[in-house]
Amino acid sequence: MNVLMVSSMVHPAKGGVQTYIDTLISGLTKKGHIVKLIDLSMQSILTDGQKVLLHNFRNTILKKLEEYNAPDLIYNELCKRMLIEIFKHIDVSEFDLIHSNSGVATEAIKVSFPNKPLVGTVHGSYYSEYLLYMNLPHGYRSLQTEFIKKFDTSAVSLPDKVITVSSFQDPQMPNISSEKREVIHNGINCSNFQPKYTRNSPIRIATSGLLIKRKGYDILLEAALHLMNSQYNFNIDFYGDGDDKEELESYANTHYLPVTFKGHVPKEVIQKELPEYDFFIQPSRYEPFGLSVTEAMASGCVVIGSDVGGILDQIIHLENGYLFKSESVESLYGVLINAFENVSLNKTIAKRGRKRVEEEFSIEAMCTKTENVYINLLSNWKR
Structure with missing residues (x-):
């Protein structure tokens, strides 16, 4: 099977969408399929005439939308038009189907290749993330x-089949019918993570991801301040970069918190270092899946997560991890104290977390289920 994978990002990029695409391409290739990725890094193939056209389009859209003061909207419209121009260099007849990874990409695909079978993966909601970003x-x-919101609508209405990375259905997005929707969790290679089920003194805590508001790291720092004032001995390491890094560092420094910001590191470093930690915390306000949670469970960490989105597909409270009420510093603080004091149960919880990943969140399961979506779509396709 020949698959055209499309992203509206510049690859390589940071974050879960890049990891999803890389994992899926690698897994499908191992199964014997041919997968070609189209993304915005392919601007170099555009002709001089196309570059002039894009420049003029940019000026037009800036003038048309300047009254809305919405730079994200302008950027998305530019990305969509850029993909349309890139598609002019692609012979779509070489591919059996197209797999989109955003509403922006889906709109561009439908303009360029309206009659090609299309699968779309929903990684989140433009609208929900915009509300969080703009407070x-x-x-x-x-x-x-x-x-x-129109990009959210396009992401679920235009594809012939929609994949969601968790059972979570964002209430801000249009409903996806059960016939059209397939839930396929992200997967990882468990053999890359070697758990040690560590007990450290002081307690070692890790978290990783983009340092942006929707990840809730400000909530974690406030809970850490409560822990410190309660005389608990711990260290927290943050892996990742993002727009909120300076603000988070300032809060940590002002309150003399035992926190280290390690910045963005290669995935191999994460795989090697995560097993050395006692706990991993994912305090997200919004989380369509939460691959960092999966990796932490595979590493043998005791995982503490907010009760949102895809985290609920992964953590069963007191079974293979701990859950706290999203956006509640008090709830996180209380769960942390319970987890710190629950020494006898934590190793069992950590081992159950590892087992759950092995059984339900493997690359093999992810790619086989996606392959079946392709096969079923093509077998029912009316040309």
């Missing part, structure tokens, strides 16, 4: 958000 309340509506 706006749930349900906020404006001209800007209505434009942004």
